[in-house]
């Protein structure tokens with residue numbers, strides 16, 4: 001379980017998060033939705049310690065981790081796949097995956113096998129440079145690299161960005177399956193509300209740094225006002 | 237007859253140039269390692285290596301063996317490099333590029349002054365562990381002595397070891413990731429700060445190998461003894477394109493060889509210009525460095 005309490009973050013005069021609080025439950029997917037600039041990326045970066053908040057706290061399994069360094073938060077089992085995926089283009093697929101396993105106790109060979117079984121295309125391209133991968137393959141690599149260390153929490157920042165609808169649908173299916181199998185706590189940040197709500201259990205909607213909805217995904221998906229004003233889902 | 241004398245002169249210059257060039261290449265490699273990991277142009281690199289060599293080589297006074305003193309020099313370089321990163325360089329990350337330049341140039345002057353105060357400015361001559369007399373071939377000297385051969389082998393071994401470390405070990409993978417994508421590395425639990433310290437330590441140790449070689453034999457050990465080779469190494473790193481250890485190395489050897497020929501056929505006074513001219517020409521051809529790929533950065 002991961003949660004934030006009264007979290008506020010400022011960049012100079014810009015207040016990116018204003019007293020954000022919510023909990024994400026173990027074994028479930030919490031979608032974090034909102035328009036561009038709503039503060040979604042800032043939220044994930046604060047959870048993983050890359051940004052230190054002006055006030056408020058981040059808790060992970062009842063432990064306050066607000067002031068822990070990013071490396072230590074990662075080693076506790078919080079895996080963050082950043083916006084733009086963070087694949088290292090100069091590394092091969094396998095080097096990227098290895099890098100994900102080095103800070104943990106997992107056996108690297110076993111870890112690689114597991115990820116190649118989960119994402120067969122990564123196995124086929126193991127010796128290729130990540131620069132040669134397609135967008136969908138890069139997203140799989142970024143996820144495989146995060147999962148190889150057996151994390152408890154998976155933070156995904158706009159995984160569907162730049163992917164074709166079919167690839168997005170497949171990716172969402174994989175996220176759902178992984179969450180159930182490994183009882184992960186998933187925070188799924190998306191602008192693509194429709195895709196995210198299809199697999200999420202819970203949804204939090206951000207609007208200029210504040211929470212405007214925190215409810216079951218089905219309830220958020222059914223709320224006309226939310227759909228229209230915050231999620232850009234106007235179609236009937 | 238004349239043709240063969242001429243051929244042997246060319247061969248001798250080539251060998252002499254390579255001998256000098258591999259050391260320039262080591263200095264360049266050391267600069268590139270630091271540039272890649274921390275984006276600092278380490279102007280104090282030569283002085284740090286000189287200082288480490290003093291620490292090791294003054295142990296000769298305590299009747300320690302040459303090799304033990306060389307090892308102490310390299311170890312001192314490792315410690316000095318790591319300490320410099322922690323104390324001097326770390327507060328500069330994220331600041332304007334001019335800050336590290338000013339700090340490192342200041343550190344260079346400071347180290348040379350301290351070295352002169354402790355050990356005096358008079359060169360100290362260190363006997364080479366191998367003969368510096370050229371090998372003979374058909375009664376004529378070749379351009380290569382046993383010590384020069386050792387110098388080439390030592391430099392190439394250090395470069396190969398560095399390359400293998402970076403390419404094939406877990407530590408190397410983390411060092412490369414810390415340099416290429418520090419934030420991504422931290423998100424994967426890599427202790428980037430420690431690795432940056434280690435990167436400076438390793439690179440200064442590589443510099444110390446170059447300084448030990450330079451200080452042994454004719455040049456001698458004195459506070460400014462790395463300045464000439466540092467400038468050549470700096471130019472080699474720039475020509476190679478700061479991002480490419482192999483390119484820096486190759487550029488170092490080319491500069492060494494060209495300087496040797498200019499020395500022999502023209503005038504030793506011109507040799508100093510060689511590096512600068514090569515640099516200007518290479519910057520005109522490819523401003524980003526001859527060996528830098530145009531590949532897109534991390535995605």
Ligand SMILES: Nc1ncnc2c1ncn2[C@@H]1O[C@H](COP(=O)(O)OP(=O)(O)O)[C@@H](O)[C@H]1O
Nearest residue numbers: 011014016034035036037038039040041042043
């Ligand atoms: N490093 C930064 N410096 C200054 N402002 C920033 C920075 N990062 C984000 N912001 C601002 O904070 C707000 C939230 O940004 P972000 O968290 O990236 O939103 P989202 O991911 O929802 O699109 C925006 O107004 C953005 O301009």
Ligand SMILES: [Mg+2]
Nearest residue numbers: 040041042083
């Ligand atoms: Mg964002």
